[in-house]
Amino acid sequence: GAVVSQHPSWVICKSGTSVKIECRSLDFQATTMFWYRQFPKQSLMLMATSNEGSKATYEQGVEKDKFLINHASLTLSTLTVTSAHPEDSSFYICSARPSGSGPYEQYFGPGTRLTVT
Amino acid sequence: ILNVEQSPQSLHVQEGDSTNFTCSFPSSNFYALHWYRWETAKSPEALFVMTLNGDEKKKGRISATLNTKEGYSYLYIKGSQPEDSATYLCASPRGAYKYIFGTGTRLKVLA
Numbered sequence: 001g002a003v004v005s006q007h008p009s010w011v012i013c014k015s016g017t018s019v020k021i022e023c024r025s026l027d028f029q030a031t032t033m034f035w036y037r038q039f040p041k042q043s044l045m046l047m048a049t050s051n052e053g054s055k056a057t058y059e060q061g062v063e064k065d066k067f068l069i070n071h072a073s074l075t076l077s078t079l080t081v082t083s084a085h086p087e088d089s090s091f092y093i094c095s096a097r098p099s100g101s102g103p104y105e106q107y108f109g110p111g112t113r114l115t116v117t
Numbered sequence: 118i119l120n121v122e123q124s125p126q127s128l129h130v131q132e133g134d135s136t137n138f139t140c141s142f143p144s145s146n147f148y149a150l151h152w153y154r155w156e157t158a159k160s161p162e163a164l165f166v167m168t169l170n171g172d173e174k175k176k177g178r179i180s181a182t183l184n185t186k187e188g189y190s191y192l193y194i195k196g197s198q199p200e201d202s203a204t205y206l207c208a209s210p211r212g213a214y215k216y217i218f219g220t221g222t223r224l225k226v227l228a
Contacts, residue, residue: 036218043120108160
């Protein structure tokens, strides 16, 4: 149980295009999902917190107009990187907190490797 | 300490050896300390959540201790096996949801 999937697992796109990454909780509902980014040799950094049916909360320094987050259902959150540039190349990983669970419970997806050429 | 720091960054051990690594975290406003095991191309898997000073947790050959007053946690692996090869992450939440992660310790167990 408690499986989170991400799609795609890797993607290469051209500079200026947009890319959508999906995060799905497969066997539980998640009111809250989190999006992280990891650059080489650095730690996972929280980008935003996504709550079903409401606007996402972005961390300081993360451009909300560039990283569009939609959490339209209790099992799906999407992250769209708009007008991607090479500096957006990174590893993006989501996690999902089961609805009604305690504050420390979250399950991670396997991540998406984005390369912008 | 303002961030979560892990050491060593990587290590290689022989099969059967026991090993341990360290996670240092801010001791002020402490809520919890998490350890995750992360294999390449897979999802990070939760190992332990510890909240109380002096906590000790164990799962099979893996155990962890917690010192919240001095801000560190140790993860121990007894009798390492090749399947233990992974990156071990620790994370400490600042508030209800903002997790601060360490950069991880990459363990390679040689057969």
